[in-house]
Amino acid sequence: MSQHKETIKHDFEPNIVAFVCNWCTYTGADLAGTSRLKYEPNVRIIRLPCTGRIDYNLLLKAFESGADGVLVSGCHPNDCHYNLGNFHARRRFTVFRQLLDFVGIDIRRIQFAWVSAAEGAKWAQLVTQVTNEVRELGPFTNYKRISELSFPYKELEPEPLEEVTA
């Protein structure tokens, strides 16, 4: 029987949401699985047709819903199944991450990569790297902080009960 490696316990396990394209990165992640490559289990993969389809709203929603990090990955340039999708995505994300930076979201939490269907090893390495980086940054609390400020999400502190003396 092979010996299992001792797992390291961390204080904080980040939630990473990965938006990947169906044709390259998803297949690449599949290859990582079939090749029995080990990588961090913190990533949740969402499969979309193309990086060109990845609306910036999806990335925002991920952060809003409590993701600590977001990963966007698709075909290398010139390999797009739809020919041009990733070129358009590249332009959009160049500007979009600058907008996030401008409003004060740490852009180390949003990573972009090209992973082809043959790069299972790159995917495993990428996820491990991104997870470790986000783990070092700690939990993403920006949204929690503003929720405390705002009216609809404000949770009132329960009033302390009066002590009943016998």
Added chain:
Amino acid sequence: METLQNIAQGLLERGDVSMVIGYTPGTIPGKTKTIFARTPEAAQKLTFNENCVNNLSIYLTRQYGNIGEKPVALVVKACDARTVNVLIQENQLKREQVYLIAVPCNGVKDEHGVEQGKCKSCAQRVPKDYDALAGETPAPVEIDPTLRFKALEQFDAMSPDERWEFWMKEFEKCVKCYACRQACPLCYCERCITDKTTPRWIEPDTSTAANLSWHITRAFHLAGRCIGCGECERACHQNIPLGLLNRKMAKEVFDNFGYRAGESAEAKPVFADFRYDDKEEFIR
């Protein structure tokens, strides 16, 4: 030299255009309002002065239904003409549907006499492309091009957390009246993404988190399109510096792709286009 009124009167008398959209003195000193002149007599009410801050190109969008069989004449400053260019680029109207009456502009002021931020860095006195010029061609001016993005420099020194605090303080004030959207000549979508409910991309409440989604969306939908007329900022009664977001987007688009919105009506919109050698140092 032809005056604005004479040009407009001639156009309406000959029946070349269905109406002339321009400025007329307002009821409050230092303010002007829009006039839709349909008769030669009404054309005499047209005026242009340093208080003509409004960007009238919004009246060319479909929601107003001003464009019919005949072209519409529009009084434009250099910045307004850039908006018209974007509208033409995005197939909202055809160049022949609009008759541009250019007015030489030396910068405009609001009713308090404060010069608009956009004018401080503007060296363009007349539009590049127009059909008639009311007045004389002014002498060209030299303005330092770095002035355009000077307001953004204060943010370079700030940490992401400081920037976050700055913007959240601003967005907290937002009441989601959507005046910024209604005033914008390029927010012409008949159904805005924020009004859609399946799926609901932007929460409709006015919590800071929901306001953040709205302002990110607004800024990004205008990225590479906004020409910086500043109508959103002027319309905002909570004085949120929306222009800064738009300007940041313009800077990124210019730095990365060398594109400036509204420079030409023939150019492809920046996000409908790409180059094989676009920068990608942020991609792993």
